[in-house]
Amino acid sequence: MARRDWTPPNFDREATTERAAVPSWIASVCVHGTILIGFALSMQSCDQGHSGAAEENFRDVGIYVKATDDNSENNPETAQQTTADSDETSETIPTEAQLAESTPRFSELPAELALPDSELPGVIGPGGAAMSLPRTAAANDTLTGLKGAPPPGAALSAAQGTTSFFDIRAKGTRFVYLVDHSGSMGFYGQLRVAKAELMASLQSLDSTQQFQIIFYNSGMNELTLRGQPASLWWGTDINRTLAYQFIRGVTPDGGTAHMPAIRKALGYRPEHIFLLTDADQPILSKPDLEEIKRINKGRTQIHAIEFGEGGFLGIENHLGRLSRQNGGTYRYRDVTKFGKR
Secondary structure (H helix, E strand, O other): OOOOOOOOOOOOHHHHHHHHHHHHHHHHHHHHHHHHHHHHHHHHHHHHHHHHHHHOOOOOOOOOOOOOOHHHHHOHHHHHHHHHHHHHHHOOOOOHHHHHHOOOOHHHOOOOOOOOHHHOOOOEOOOOOOOOOOOOOOOOOOOOOOOOOOOOOOOOOOOOOEEEEOOEEEEOOEEEEEEEOOHHHHOOOHHHHHHHHHHHHHHOOOOOOEEEEEEEOOOEEEOOOOOOOOOOEEOOHHHHHHHHHHHHOOOOOOOOOHHHHHHHHHHOOOOEEEEEEOOOOOOOOHHHHHHHHHHHOOOOEEEEEEEEOOOOOOOOOHHHHHHHHOOOOEEEEEHHHOOOO
16 A cells, blocks of 8 residues: 655634634533522522521420329439428418318307306305306407417407306416316216306407416326427417317216316416316315415415205315315315216
């Protein structure tokens, strides 16, 4: 084969460059313009999405957490706190205002305790006429504690400072009620009558007076409030309410021992002691009466109320001597008029 000489073609480089430069610039502008337009459209789309979300109505959703028994085991501190809160709630003590509202008045006493005046037997004593029981409501409390002091400058009206127990009227600031609750006090309903009279007498006390109640048989049962040691308690609504509950819980039982109870009552150094009993036996002997007078030293007036069977014979017995020797008053009640044995 014969070799031919090859000659490269002659290109016009300037003409080629001129023609190629224009399309490259246009292409670049188109590409960048397309990118910018796409970015602007995407931003607009995002804004519209947020706007639409803002216009939607959202609904509140609650979360329910189910308590398990493992909570207290896994969280001992939480369990202790829950127990403490529960104890605190269970030991909540009503306020004075709440207890004051629940304070029973004599007219609101239970049927077995509330006795109309017509059913209460007469009293044989000076003048021979029976006096009606007090029905005056006690003054509003001004004390907040169990054993606080009367408010400074507390004024007493003419009706205050005086109470009555089986028509024995006594004026003072410190009273002790000493009530026999031996088994024989249930034969004619004596204890029922005694409770009604006792509640009526407490109702007449106000917050500037103090009282103590001792039910006795062969032993003693003193009024204690909220676990505190026995003491003279102020005549506030809350204290009288708690006293009513104490009185209702007493029942006739046991024998009779006067002297330990009288010594205990004198130990409070009250201005007045109301002693109520139906016991002929044991009697207070002469040495007993002398001991009482010696311990008393004239500080306390001792009033005796005797529940006896049948009419009063007019003869002074050991209870009459007890009252006379200690500046008090003696009353006799015929228990056969209370009811049937």
